[in-house]
Amino acid sequence: MIFGIGIDLCDLRRLRQTWARRGERFAQRVLGPGEIEVFRHRFARSESRGIAYLGSRFSAKEAFSKAIGMGMRMPMTWRACEVLNAPSGKPEIRLHGDLAAWFEARGLAACVSVTDEVDYAAAYVVVETKASA
Template sequence: MIYGIGTDLCDVRRIAATLARKSDRFAEKVLGPDELKVFHARRAKVESRGIRFLATRFSAKEAFSKAVGMGLHMPMTWRSCEILNERSGKPYIRLHGELAAWFAQRNLVAHVTVTDETDYVASFVVVETAATFPATALQP
């Protein structure tokens, strides 16, 4: 059953301006440890790729906070929610600390997708209650 849906549209130029004004402190406030590694690697190769990565993560976290219905209030914090990629490129959400415990307590599962263009990024998150079927119910 769907618990919540969140979407966000973000102007990459706004993220670039904030990053220029606040330097890496902005990225360090928004990104978790594994996201920061990707951000620095992408930015070192091509500045705009790093900025778009930061913008997609900012947007996805906004969408996630809307889907769980709490905005950016405890236990939801920027760094307690990471948007990472599987080897295939598919994005997924990894939660930490109190937010992970809050999420697990409610037996929730999150699905995320992000997209980016030159000036805009968009994110969509669906949070649902995890199915609790007996293993035999899944067999044909």
């Protein structure tokens, strides 16, 4: 059964302006430890691909916070929610700390889809209750 759905659109032009003002401090605030490694690697190869990655993760976390009905308030934090790719390339949500405990206690599961273009990144999240055996 669907618990919640969230969608978000991120304007990468605004994100680039924030990056110009705040630099990596912004990425460190938004990205978890696994994500920051991927971001740094992509940014080193291509600044535009790094910014697109940051935007898609920002968007996915906003969409996830909407799907769980919390917005950005405890236990939902930027770094407690990571969107990392499985070996197949499929994006997956990985939760940490109090957010992971909150999510598991409710028997929830999440699916995420992310996309980006030159000026925008978007994400769509569906959170469902796990089927009972």
